Amino acid sequence: MGPYGKDFRNMNEELKKYPSGYLKDFSIQVFTHFDVSKKDAEQAADVLSLSDLRGIDSHGVARLHTYFDMLTLGKINARPNIKIVRDKKSVCTVDGDNGLGLVVGPKANEIAMDKASQHGSGWVSVCNTNHYGIASYYSLKALERDMIGWSMTNTTKLVAPLWGAERMLGTNPISIAFPGLKNLPIVIDLATSAAAYGKIEIAKRKGAPIPKGWIINQHGEMTTDPNDMINGGHKGYCLSAMVDILTSVLSGANWGPFAPPFALRQEIPSRSVGKGIGHFFGAMEIDGFMDVTEFKKRVDDWIEVFRNTKPAHGKSVLIPGDPEHQEEAIRRKEGIPLLPAVVNDLLDISKQTGIPFEA
Amino acid sequence: MGPYGKDFRNMNEELKKYPSGYLKDFSIQVFTHFDVSKKDAEQAADVLSLSDLRGIDSHGVARLHTYFDMLTLGKINARPNIKIVRDKKSVCTVDGDNGLGLVVGPKANEIAMDKASQHGSGWVSVCNTNHYGIASYYSLKALERDMIGWSMTNTTKLVAPLWGAERMLGTNPISIAFPGLKNLPIVIDLATSAAAYGKIEIAKRKGAPIPKGWIINQHGEMTTDPNDMINGGHKGYCLSAMVDILTSVLSGANWGPFAPPFALRQEIPSRSVGKGIGHFFGAMEIDGFMDVTEFKKRVDDWIEVFRNTKPAHGKSVLIPGDPEHQEEAIRRKEGIPLLPAVVNDLLDISKQTGIPFEA
Numbered sequence: 001m002g003p004y005g006k007d008f009r010n011m012n013e014e015l016k017k018y019p020s021g022y023l024k025d026f027s028i029q030v031f032t033h034f035d036v037s038k039k040d041a042e043q044a045a046d047v048l049s050l051s052d053l054r055g056i057d058s059h060g061v062a063r064l065h066t067y068f069d070m071l072t073l074g075k076i077n078a079r080p081n082i083k084i085v086r087d088k089k090s091v092c093t094v095d096g097d098n099g100l101g102l103v104v105g106p107k108a109n110e111i112a113m114d115k116a117s118q119h120g121s122g123w124v125s126v127c128n129t130n131h132y133g134i135a136s137y138y139s140l141k142a143l144e145r146d147m148i149g150w151s152m153t154n155t156t157k158l159v160a161p162l163w164g165a166e167r168m169l170g171t172n173p174i175s176i177a178f179p180g181l182k183n184l185p186i187v188i189d190l191a192t193s194a195a196a197y198g199k200i201e202i203a204k205r206k207g208a209p210i211p212k213g214w215i216i217n218q219h220g221e222m223t224t225d226p227n228d229m230i231n232g233g234h235k236g237y238c239l240s241a242m243v244d245i246l247t248s249v250l251s252g253a254n255w256g257p258f259a260p261p262f263a264l265r266q267e268i269p270s271r272s273v274g275k276g277i278g279h280f281f282g283a284m285e286i287d288g289f290m291d292v293t294e295f296k297k298r299v300d301d302w303i304e305v306f307r308n309t310k311p312a313h314g315k316s317v318l319i320p321g322d323p324e325h326q327e328e329a330i331r332r333k334e335g336i337p338l339l340p341a342v343v344n345d346l347l348d349i350s351k352q353t354g355i356p357f358e359a
Numbered sequence: 360m361g362p363y364g365k366d367f368r369n370m371n372e373e374l375k376k377y378p379s380g381y382l383k384d385f386s387i388q389v390f391t392h393f394d395v396s397k398k399d400a401e402q403a404a405d406v407l408s409l410s411d412l413r414g415i416d417s418h419g420v421a422r423l424h425t426y427f428d429m430l431t432l433g434k435i436n437a438r439p440n441i442k443i444v445r446d447k448k449s450v451c452t453v454d455g456d457n458g459l460g461l462v463v464g465p466k467a468n469e470i471a472m473d474k475a476s477q478h479g480s481g482w483v484s485v486c487n488t489n490h491y492g493i494a495s496y497y498s499l500k501a502l503e504r505d506m507i508g509w510s511m512t513n514t515t516k517l518v519a520p521l522w523g524a525e526r527m528l529g530t531n532p533i534s535i536a537f538p539g540l541k542n543l544p545i546v547i548d549l550a551t552s553a554a555a556y557g558k559i560e561i562a563k564r565k566g567a568p569i570p571k572g573w574i575i576n577q578h579g580e581m582t583t584d585p586n587d588m589i590n591g592g593h594k595g596y597c598l599s600a601m602v603d604i605l606t607s608v609l610s611g612a613n614w615g616p617f618a619p620p621f622a623l624r625q626e627i628p629s630r631s632v633g634k635g636i637g638h639f640f641g642a643m644e645i646d647g648f649m650d651v652t653e654f655k656k657r658v659d660d661w662i663e664v665f666r667n668t669k670p671a672h673g674k675s676v677l678i679p680g681d682p683e684h685q686e687e688a689i690r691r692k693e694g695i696p697l698l699p700a701v702v703n704d705l706l707d708i709s710k711q712t713g714i715p716f717e718a
Contacts, residue, residue: 256661
């Protein structure tokens with residue numbers, strides 16, 4: 001259901017599982033190894049950990065080696081001075097000082113929520129930041145404060161605009177979450193392009209083909225080769241453009257094809273049009289619109305009505321967030337299954353840093 | 360490009376064209392005929408008129424007969440007392456008192472913009488309202504005040520959720536617009552379901568089939584029969600759900616399958632879970648994030664870079680809003696082409712009200 005590559009979950013039975021806390025601890029040590037403060041390291045590891053717990057394998061410790069590479073080369077600032085650079089009551093722009101997105105994102109999201117406490121809503125556009133993990137980490141945080149949270153980020157170019165044959169936009173995810181009273185929240189988290197890169201990435205690691213219709217190649221033709229990833233479609237293009245402008249044109253970050261690469265092997269953009277990549281966070285106090293309990297009851301009713309939709313083909317109807325909630329319940333008990341390639345990455349970090357990791 | 364059924368534009372050559380002002384004047388007289396105030400009638404006609412000018416034929420005077428029917432039967436309140444029922448600085452809920460969506464929408468959007476002037480942003484969820492025309496009318500208004508405007512509405516059920524075989528959600532459009540300095544604005548306006556009902560509606564009038572992949576029927580199978588309109592898909596479902604909750608769960612309106620029908624021939628929902636349908640408007644002061652001129656220059660740069668993307672198949676890359684801008688330039692000069700079925704509707708209104716219309 002989510003956009004990040006969980007179609008491969010049925011393989012997990014065969015994989016060795018690691019306690020979530022063990023992986024989180026390892027991540028914390030890796031970040032502090034690079035002079036990231038204890039508090040920031042815990043924050044960054046918390047984002048990765050939630051991703052693994054919710055079954056979004058591509059965005060958890062599977063990405064730790066990339067953060068490790070960027071920190072090793074000094075491409076990410078381990079001690080950023082994150083600050084508001086422009087401000088008007090419920091809105092502001094934040095400069096992340098080239099910190100970890102996993103640190104800048106949570107801080108900017110907190111600013112949005114604090115603004116919402118004070119002004120009814122808060123909206124924060126962020127420049128000079130890096131990849132922030134799963135978009136839903138941030139919308140879920142807002143629920144803890146009885147707020148509706150919005151989260152978006154731009155990412156390295158992977159997707160062609162309508163009629164175009166060049167990669168111009170990232171997968172540019174958007175997330176928003178709504179709390180139920182008795183039910184777990186509705187958590188929307190989607191890549192605005194037609195297919196999420198996470199799925200493609202996992203397919204690439206396995207050497208597996210991808211379903212036809214997901215991607216077009218540079219000639220504008222359908223392909224099942226994950227290396228040909230370019231994507232189009234009207235809606236995906238429009239929504240990706242929206243996310244790109246709110247996160248990066250509005251904040252002063254690098255937009256569109258100029259978003260800097262996440263990993264070292266990726267192509268360097270031809271121009272710089274700002275600082276780092278961009279995020280956009282929103283928070284709205286539910287109480288400003290409706291009594292909070294009444295709203296949650298209405299969401300419960302919504303969930304129950306939709307869950308009871310007459311199913312096509314006997315499958316039951318899913319509520320956005322269902323698969324991740326189910327996976328989280330399982331993984332909190334059973335641990336996080338890791339692919340051998342991911343375990344090897346962690347062993348390599350262990351070897352290079354001396355931080356112990358038991359495979 | 361837009362979601363409202365403009366693939367059929369090439370037919371327009373053969374149709375009789377009417378000056379935009381003439382049709383607007385006729386609409387104003389029709390609304391005032393039902394005791395709508397002069398100011399409100401002008402406002403409502405302005406929304407329909409912009410739709411026709413921008414080539415969104417399904418949402419202009421083509422819908423006047425439906426408004427006429429609803430007003431004739433007293434199903435819409437011609438003299439609504441539109442009021443804020445809950446408020447916290449940058450956010451509020453508005454009750455539209457069952458007025459025309461074409462009047463309630465602009466009023467609520469103005470409240471959002473006034474809040475943005477005062478608090479940096481404004482967010483308004485609206486209940487007890489009716490269909491509000493094109494979503495982009497509202498986001499375009501925000502540009503006049505150097506704001507980024509958001510607009511969403513729920514609509515009568517037409518779309519099945521993921522894995523479901525029942526219509527549960529409307530096409531639920533979302534619009535957002537960004538101003539350029541030298542360039543016309545980027546105007547995103549899309550139906551969150553996979554295909555817009557406008558297109559299906561026009562296909563139905565013509566008895567034409569619709570492209571495969573747009574819709575699935577009640578058995579969850581692909582169909583090209585416009586009468587089978589039910590739609591699914593993960594992204595469409597998630598985005599439609601988001602719009603449904605922000606517009607209608609949050610405001611106290613009827614959500615999901617319980618949104619009341621727009622036209623008399625449509626099925627009456629099995630339950631009432633609130634008042635009328637719902638809208639959601641947002642406005643953010645650009646100046647709260649970045650110098651306005653700098654932002655507009657950055658948007659210009661974005662537009663120019665995307666317009667110059669290497670095209671697939673020789674077609675040039677479109678910027679969201681391009682087709683509507685082009686159509687508007689033509690129609691402001693040449694007039695609005697109307698289908699014979701639409702002309703007949705207007706003649707029928709003329710006959711029933713005595714308001715002259717020259718076909």
